[in-house]
Amino acid sequence: MDRAALKKERQEFLLKKIKEEPFLKDEELAKACRVSVSTIRFDRAELGIAEYRERVKSVAENAGHAVNSGELLDLELFHNGLSVLSTDDSMTFDGTDIVKSQCIYAFAENLALSVIDAKAALVKVANVKYKAEVHSGERLVARSEVVRVREKEFIVHVFIKVNMTEVFRGKFSLLIPA
Amino acid sequence: MDRAALKKERQEFLLKKIKEEPFLKDEELAKACRVSVSTIRFDRAELGIAEYRERVKSVAENAGHAVNSGELLDLELFHNGLSVLSTDDSMTFDGTDIVKSQCIYAFAENLALSVIDAKAALVKVANVKYKAEVHSGERLVARSEVVRVREKEFIVHVFIKVNMTEVFRGKFSLLIPA
DNA sequence: TTTCATATTAGTAGCAGGTACTAATTTGTC
DNA sequence: GACAAATTAGTACCTGCTACTAATATGAAA
Numbered sequence: 512m513d514r515a516a517l518k519k520e521r522q523e524f525l526l527k528k529i530k531e532e533p534f535l536k537d538e539e540l541a542k543a544c545r546v547s548v549s550t551i552r553f554d555r556a557e558l559g560i561a562e563y564r565e566r567v568k569s570v571a572e573n574a575g576h577a578v579n580s581g582e583l584l585d586l587e588l589f590h591n592g593l594s595v596l597s598t599d600d601s602m603t604f605d606g607t608d609i610v611k612s613q614c615i616y617a618f619a620e621n622l623a624l625s626v627i628d629a630k631a632a633l634v635k636v637a638n639v640k641y642k643a644e645v646h647s648g649e650r651l652v653a654r655s656e657v658v659r660v661r662e663k664e665f666i667v668h669v670f671i672k673v674n675m676t677e678v679f680r681g682k683f684s685l686l687i688p689a
Numbered sequence: 690m691d692r693a694a695l696k697k698e699r700q701e702f703l704l705k706k707i708k709e710e711p712f713l714k715d716e717e718l719a720k721a722c723r724v725s726v727s728t729i730r731f732d733r734a735e736l737g738i739a740e741y742r743e744r745v746k747s748v749a750e751n752a753g754h755a756v757n758s759g760e761l762l763d764l765e766l767f768h769n770g771l772s773v774l775s776t777d778d779s780m781t782f783d784g785t786d787i788v789k790s791q792c793i794y795a796f797a798e799n800l801a802l803s804v805i806d807a808k809a810a811l812v813k814v815a816n817v818k819y820k821a822e823v824h825s826g827e828r829l830v831a832r833s834e835v836v837r838v839r840e841k842e843f844i845v846h847v848f849i850k851v852n853m854t855e856v857f858r859g860k861f862s863l864l865i866p867a
Numbered sequence: 868t869t870t871c872a873t874a875t876t877a878g879t880a881g882c883a884g885g886t887a888c889t890a891a892t893t894t895g896t897c
Numbered sequence: 898g899a900c901a902a903a904t905t906a907g908t909a910c911c912t913g914c915t916a917c918t919a920a921t922a923t924g925a926a927a
Contacts, residue, residue, distance in 0.1 A: 514895060514903060534749070536884070549905050552886085562885055564742065564912095571712070571745045574752035579791075604809035612812040613757075613795040620791045631782035634790040638816045692874060692924065714913065727876050730915085740914055742883095868927100875922070886911075893904065 521546065522554050533566045573601060579617040581653065583625060589665075592626040592655045594618070603647050610645040615679050619669040622655045623683040627665045632685045635664070639681035649673045663687045699724065700732050711744045751779065757795040759831065761803060767843075770804040770833045772796070781825050788823040793857050797847040800833045801861040805843045810863045813842070817859035827851045841865045 521544050528543060529535065537555075541548045555562070561569070581596030602614040616639060624632050645651065652672045659666040664686055671679035699722050706721060707713065715733075719726045733740070739747070759774035780792040794817060802810050823829065830850045837844040842864050849857035 514893095518903070534746075538884085547905050549907095550903085553904080556886095564745075564884070567742075567749045568712075568745050570752055571749035574748055607809050609809055609811075612815075613791070613798045616794055616798075616815070617791040620789075620794075631785050631787055633787075633822060634819050636816075636818050637790075637794070638814075640814050641812050644811065696874070716913085725876050727878095728874085731875080734915095742913070870927075871925090873923085873925105875920100877918100877920070879918080880916090882913105882915080884912095887909090889906100889908080891904100891906070894902090895900105896902100897898105897900085 522558055525551070525554055525560070526558060529560060529566070533570055534563070536563045579614050580621045581618055581651070583622075586625060588626065588628050589657055589660070590626070591657065592622050592653075594622045594625070594653045594655075596651045596653070598645060598647055598649050598651060600647050608647040610647060610649070612641050615641065615645060615651065615671060616681075618651060619653060619655075619671060619679060619681050620683065622653050623667040623669050623681075623685060626655045626657060626667060627685055627687065629685065629687055632665075632687050634683055635686050636684040637681060639679065641679055643673075643676065643678045645673060645678050651678075700736055703729070703732055703738070704736060707738060707744070711748055712741070714741045757792050758799045759796055759829070761800075764803060766804065766806050767835055767838070768804070769835065770800050770831075772800045772803070772831045772833075774829045774831070776823060776825055776827050776829060778825050786825040788825060788827070790819050793819065793823060793829065793849060794859075796829060797831060797833075797849060797857060797859050798861065800831050801845040801847050801859075801863060804833045804835060804845060805863055805865065807863065807865055810843075810865050812861055813864050814862040815859060817857065819857055821851075821854065821856045823851060823856050829856075 525540065525544060528540065535543070537548050537551045540551045544551065554560075579596060579602070581594040583592065583594050585593040596618050598610045598614070600608070602610045604611060616637075619639070620634065620637070624630075650673065653669055655667055655669045657665055657667050664684060667683045667685060669679070669681045669683065670677060703718065703722060706718065713721070715726050715729045719729045722729065732738075757774060757780070759772040761770065761772050763769075763771040774796050776788045776792070778786070780788045782789060794815075797817070798812065798815070802808075828851065831847055833845055833847045835843055835845050842862060845861045845863060847857070847859045847861065848855060
């Protein structure tokens, strides 16, 4: 066997393994790869993979991310709002770089709620269209507009663009709780 | 000053501080409380607060939760599917026990994708109705049905109930990528 | 004022999971 | 058989602790 090839194979396995289970310590990785701890440390250094504690920390730090609330750039309450969100790998389908539509939905819904100043409004109806694939790394720019107000019910439109191209549009009917 | 009262006050402050910023080390907490590291360790022991690394780890472990994919109970590919999801506090609006509709949406969308065997299908259109509030702790039961197939496009209905009462219904138009 | 319990601080040894480095050992290939 | 790359072993040191002991400070009771 070509030792260099074995090494390459192991390093690819290591990358995959850590992507799947980031909370494995060097000792556990060594067992999984059937090599010594030294070799694992060597491989991690070569591949630029951080140590166990750093990996745990970075997962923890990106945890709040699940909210997909983006960064609010502009807001005129009960009129319109503007928000941006940078997509990343945590939002994609495994093994692809395609962002899940539920992440885009959450981003849109959050902006719709912001614009009517509702920390916890109820969504009654949502009609949404996804017009194009969104890929990891792309920057979503969302604009929302309140189009109708009736009693405690609001109709809010949300449009999302990537690079000036519309990828999403949605209509939300929101109810502020009594 | 009553020293016991000062202690109590500090410990309350400590609890609040760590709730807000879980990633503070003993040394940083000591500075924030203007006491020695020893005292912080003493307080943590008394209050049952875990050490820095444990806190980071527990935040990291509860991170993946955001997927909302539920547990698939039954599946007839291209016909129908059945899935359940127990809601919890991580899905609610802060300070309430009302589950965010985006969590329900994600659950529904995931089931819609499962039933057409698509790991990464594109959602083209979704029309959804939320019929009642869902509260933390309630168990969502979702049923999906493929109602139409045309080329690579699928129309899937998803109904979600809590305690036999429908809380959500949605229609998804899905496209399997070329 | 002295006494005493409580609160606080300091200091020690040891642990986990590493880094950074050096040195020895294997192993496939020329 | 010699050589370079790969692998393993071993050392000292680091951080952020635990678990423990001991010393010191302080407010209140006697």
